[in-house]
Amino acid sequence: MIESYLLEQLLAFEKFGTLSKAAQFIHMSQPSLSLSMKRLEDLIGVPLFTRTKNRIILNENGQLLVKYAHELLDFERNMIQQIRLAEVSQHELHYASISPTPVFLLDSILQQLSTKKVKTQLIDDNDLLFSSLLEDKVEFIISTTTPKNPKLATIRLFQEQLYLSVDPTHLLATKKNITFQDIATENILLFKNIGFWMNVCRFRLPSANFLIMDNFEVFTKVADTGNFPHFTSNVMQKLLTSPDNKVLLPLEEKDSIVTYYLIFKKQYQDTLAPILTHLNSHPII
Template sequence: MELRVLKYFLAVARHRNITRAAEELHLTQPTLSRQLQDLEEELGTPLFTREKRRMELTEAGLFLKARAEEMTAIETKTLDQFAHLEDFIAGDVYLGCGEIQAVRLVVQALTPLGRAYPQIHFHFVSGNDEQTFDALQKGVLDFGLLCQQTPPADFVYRQVPFDDEWGLYLRRDHPLAQKQAIAPQDLYEEQLILSCQLLRDHVFAHWLGKDPEELDIRATYNLVYNAAFLVEQRLGLLLSFKGLVPIEGPEHPDLTFRPFSPAFSSHNYLIWKKEQVFSRAAAIVRARIEEAFGSHD
C-alpha cells in the first residue's frame, strides 16, 4: 500500500466523484479508477458503493479514510520538520542534584526553555554530591548541581546565587530547642544524625572545632527525607540545611529548626565536564545556564 495511492483514495473520498478527483490530481479518470480498484483488491474489500453520480464510503472505506488521514498528516509533519531541521531542537537532558533549595532557582532558569523547546525533556536525578559527581565523570549526567564550599577542579562551573544554611533539626521538647541558635559545643555530647558528605567536610570540621568522627554519631544519611523520621523517634538530632524538612505542616509537627552560631553555609555550583560534547538540546541548556548565572570569573 503506497502513500501516493492513499492520497488518491482521500481525494475521491472528499469529492465523492471520480471525475472531480481526477481533475484535482491531474490524472485521467481511467487511471484513477484503476488505482482504486487495485487498492480494493489489495485490501480484499470494497471501499465505495458506486451510484450514478456519487460514490459513498463503505464501513471499510470510512476506517481506511481515518487511517489514511493520520498517515498523510504524519508525512506532512515529518517533511516540515526536516525542512526546518536546523531550527528543531529535541532530546533528553540529565541533571543530577541533591535535596537543596538552590534547585528552585535552577528550575526557574530552565523553565523558559521548556516553553520554547517542548521536545527537550529534562531528567532530574536525585543523589548526594558524591553520587552526582561520579555520574558526571562517567558521562551519565550532562550537568550536576553540587552544594559545597568550593567547586571541583577540572570542571566548568557557574555559581548559583543561593547559599544553603546548615542547622539542627530537633524535637520541640528537646532542651536545645529553647536556644535561638546552636553553637558547636552544644553538639559535643548529643546523639547526632549527619550526612555522609558532612562527615568528610574539612570546613565543617573547622567550624566544629574537632574531628566529626569524635562526635556521637548514631546514624548517617544521603538524602534527608528519611532522616527526619529518626529525629521524631528520638534517635538523634539531625544536621541538615534549613528548609528541607517541612516542620510547619502536618508531616513533622513535633520538629523544629535552629540555625548554627556562628553561621555555617555551603555554596551551590552548576558544573559540567570540560571539553564535554553536548547534544544540541544540552548545548541549549548550557547556554541558558551561562545566561542566567553568568561567569565564575
Template sequence: MINLTVNLELLTELVTFKRYGTLSATAEHLMITQPTVTRGMKRLEEELCVTLFDRSVSNHIKLNDTGLLAANEAAKLLKNVDDFTDKVLNYDRLRNEFTVASIIPGPIGLLDFLKDQMPTRPVINWQLVNPDNVASDLENLKERLIFTDHEIINDDLESFYLGREYLKLEIDPFNPLSQKKAVSFKDLTGMTFLVLQDIGTWRKIVEDNIPQADFLYQNSINAMNTISQYSRFSFFVSNLTQALPDTSNRFNGDPRITVDIDDPKNEMEIYGTYLKSERRVVQPLLKALSQAWPK
C-alpha cells in the first residue's frame, strides 16, 4: 500500500485548471504566476506517479482521461475538507451561541421582537436561507434552528409547528378597496405595491397570484419606510410583522387602512426545524414562541 500525502493547494490548482482550461487562466484566477502552476502540476504528477496531462501539442496542454478523473475526485475531496472545517468551526460556535435563521423574514422578526421573553437568548442570522440548503445548514451546524414553511422529518431532522403567517394589505383610504372588510389576491389586479426585496417564499406567492401587478422592490426597511411616507403605494404586512417597531414606524402619520386578504393562497404554515439531537435545547424556545404567536 502506497503511503501518499497530497498537497491540497496542488489539488486546487488541478481543479481550477479543469474549470478554466489553460495555465494562464488558472494562474490568473488563483492570483499566482503561470510558472508556479506549471511546476505545481508537474509536482502533483510526481507525487501521484501518474501522467495527468496530454502534452503532445507544443505550447498547449490538456487533461488526459486520468487527469479528468483526478480533477473530479479532487473537487469532491476539497468540498469534504471545506465541510469538515465548517462543521468543526460551527460546532465550536454553537457551544456558546443559539443561532437561528429562516427562509422567510416574518418569524425571525417576531423572534427578535420577543427575544427578551425567550428562555434562551437567540443570535439571529438575518440573511435568509435558501430552502434547498435547510438540511445541509443544520447538519453542518451552521444554524441551530431554521424557520421553514413546511415540516421536515428524516433520520436526523424534525420540525415543530409554530402557527400560520398570512398577509394583510395597507392601502390608501381613497382607493375603493379600502372600504372592503377583505379582498382577494385577484381584487388587487394591476395595482402597484412597495415590497421588501428579500421576502423569501412570499415573493413567488404574490407575484403568481396578483395578475398584472407592479412590485417596487426595496433593499432596506429604511427605504421602504421613507417611500411609504411620501407615496400612496400599497404594501403588505403580516400577522407576524404588524406589531414590530419597524412596521409601527412606517405608520407614523400614515393614513393607510389595513384590509384583510381573504384568499386560499394567503396562508403559510411555519415550523421550527432542527436536529433531533438538539431537541432538548431547541424545544423550550419553540414552545415559548408558539405561545406568543400572533393569531
C-alpha cells in the first residue's frame, strides 16, 4: 500500500526538479525527502530515478508513476469532496443564480416544498455558474443561457425586462420607452447586488455615473423618495409596491430583456422531482 503523502512528495519533486527545492516547498529536510523517494522505489519494486553524483532525475518508470499519482490524488480529493457534499445535501439545498430576481421568487416556494435549509449563492458569470453545477457544488442553477451539455436538463422559468424609474419632471418622463443611449450620461442610483445586471449596466453605460448602494432597505427608501433615476424591472414591479410619483420606462433593447432557466443534472432529476413538478405545473410569476 502506497500512502498518499509519498505520492504528494513525488509530485513536488517532479514539479521543482530537485530534492532541495521540493523539500523546501513541502517543509521537510532534503535527507528525509531522499529517504521517502527510496522507500517509494522499494514499494513499487522498480527503479524510479536515474542517479548521478550530484542529482537524481525521474526515469521512464518514475514519469509513469507521476502520471498515475496525479490521477490517484485527484480521485482521492474528488472522493472526499463528493462524500462531504453528500452529507451537506442531506440537510441543505444549495443553488446558485445569475440574478437576485429568481431568488426572490423561488426561496419561498423551495421552503414549502423541501424540509432542507435553502442556501443561495449569487454568481454573475454564466461560465462560473455552470462550473458550480458540473462540479456538484450546487443542486441546480438559474441562468440566462440554455446548456449544450447533454447531461443537463432545463426548465424555462420567466422573462425579465429592465425598466428605468424616473421622476415625472425628468426629461425622459414623456417617452414611452428608452434605449441605453438615451441614458448614456445619466446619474443613476444602483443597488450593488444585482448579479449579471451590474455587468450589463457597466458595459452598456460606460459614461454614466452610478451611485451604488449595498443596503437594499436604504436603497429602496432613497429610490422611492429621491429624484435619482434607478433601475427596476417588470418582475420587481410585481414584487414591490412602486410609488405613484414615478414614471416607469421600459428599455427596449436585446440585452435588457432576459429569460431565466432552471438547469440541473439529469442524474438528480428524481431527487429534485417535487420542485421540478411544481415549477412545471405552476408558473413562477
